Amino acid sequence: MKSKTSRIWIGILVANAFAMAVMGLTAFVFTYLYHYSNGAGTQFFIYSDFIIIPMAMGIICAWFWKDLELKNGYYLVNALLAVIVAILCSFLFLGEGVICLIIVSPLLMAFIVAGVFIGKVMFQKKNNKLNVSALSVLVIIFTVDSLSEHHYENLVTDTIIIHAAPAEVWKHVASFEPITEPNHYFLFRLGMPSPVQSTVDGYYEGADRKCIFSNGYVFDEKMVVYKPSENLTFDIISQPRDPEIMGHIDIKRGQFLLHDNGDGTTTLTGNSWYQLYVFPVWYYDLWAQSITRNVHTRVMQHIKELSEKK
Amino acid sequence: MFVFVVKYFGFLKNIVFLPHLFEGWLKIVTFVKSPKVLDTMDEIESEVMSWEKVSVSIHKYGGIQFNKGSHEIGHIHGNGLLDIPFSKKVQAHFIEEGRVLEHHTISNSGWSSFYIRTLEDKEYAIELLQASYLMRQ
Incomplete structure (x- = not known):
């Protein structure tokens, strides 16, 4: 025995x-x-x-x-x-x-x-x-x-309808107040950093933007397209590396597109481009998409609430 | 779950090692839900392996495969699903008995399926494998 x-x-x-x-x-x-x-x-x-x-x-x-x-x-x-x-x-x-x-x-x-x-x-x-x-x-x-060469990049897109005009929504896109809403996504609840706040040093193309996460992580970004009420695109200049998932994925670029629906509502589209460093893609990209989608949802839902606040 | 995955994701079976990933999970789920099925599979395996000229190999889509010479006599998946290649005539006989079904994906072929769910299913599973074994005399 x-x-x-x-x-x-x-x-x-x-x-x-x-x-x-x-x-x-x-x-x-x-x-x-x-x-x-x-x-x-x-x-x-x-x-x-x-x-x-x-x-x-x-x-x-x-x-x-x-x-x-x-x-x-x-x-x-x-x-x-x-x-x-x-x-x-x-x-x-x-x-x-x-x-x-x-x-x-x-x-x-x-x-x-x-x-x-x-x-x-x-x-x-x-x-x-x-x-x-x-x-x-x-x-x-x-x-x-x-x-073999391993290179995989992907784009995740999410949209949300906001009951406010594009000009109102735009006020909360580049920078926004801290998100206080509790997390619902299970990985965020288990301790994965979630987005909390965004700050900018100016409202113009080329200005720096910071996206701050719940554990203090900061993504340094540069606004490469700044078209008020239409398009905010930013490149990620530097991002934190730690033992958690952020060491295995790089967010390359983010984008918010605003579309005036003509009925007092705005369609807000969030795009994120990322590169994966873990394979096989058929497994890890499912997680990458899920995480990116939940980062989008948290930020876009917050923008919606701020925009619709009377 | 097995039927759902095979029906809707079966087209992925040729991706290298994906069936083995699925098979691994099937065994874990079976162990949690009905560990006796794994014991029954052990006993069937021991019995069949005692037959003359029988060898085992890994089935291409996961599971254990029994062979007589170069011919397959049947294979068992991790959830206790026994698949056996019969002639259509032999298949019709067993289907008439009411415990065997046509193969879960290949119809009109003689391939038949039997779910091993309890210890009592052991004898019948062995009977089916023996019929397949004797067909290859």
Whole structure:
């Protein structure tokens, strides 16, 4: 029993040590050589980091557990233990924040579990398939992915109808009073910084704008288009980097467009352009869009309330 | 949930490792909702593996696949869904018994589906796999 437990833990620890070593290697070799972005210090986390490595971790665990005659349920529980250790290691050694870990955990969980069960089949005595070929596929995908160019930018657009004329709405677009409304989005409630206030040093093209977040983070922006009652476009000059999600996404540009509906109402459109540094896009862009959309909603809803105040 | 995902997102099954992601989650959900299904799958696996010339592999869309030589005799998904390739005649016989359905995505093919939900389903699942096994004599 004791040796069974220790064998389970050895599998978990070896798998995690392997993951840390490989991620360290990719970060300092492949990522540094091929992707390091403009000296700003943004590190890419690629498809392989979240898919191939967790699957390989699961397979490593299964190799250590292959002679223990574990049932499916035990394989699963132990795989989930490996996930918890992986999350702790990411927190301690990779410096990832809590929000990041919440976002990444469904991927880690599913792929480590998948890897464990793939490994279970691979190491069965009556498996007639060549395990070397399965591992080779993982290694090839990992290498090709690590050496490939990773660049992804996207735009998120939201609109809101405001019962006020464009001239009234415009007063609250470039800068606005602090938002005091409680947060409803679950990630903001869990501690992710949310927008609070915007200030400007002037109302003209080229003026500086600051967007202040709930934890004191400041996005420094420059207004590149300033057309009263129509268009405010600003480029993000600098943004905070921290272990939370802001280290994995760069907001490039923001825009507010006002459209006079001719009936005393205004359609306010918010656009944000961003670049992602975490892959696969099919997973992380869902989160990026959700977060950006909720930043938009919070600010635009505030502008609506200020504009409609009698 | 399984039927919904397969029906509306099944077209994504060829994205590398996406079916395995789904399979991983299926197993976690099954473990939480009905852990006995996983135990039953264990017992079915042990029984089938004891048959002559049977080997296992990973099914291309996730799950465990049983083979006799180079022929598949069936596969089980993480939620306990057993899919078996029968001839249409054998399929008709089992459908008439009322516990087997046409395959959840491939109709008119002989492929059949059976949901393993309780320990009592073990014997019937083994019977189905055995029929498939014997077809490949």
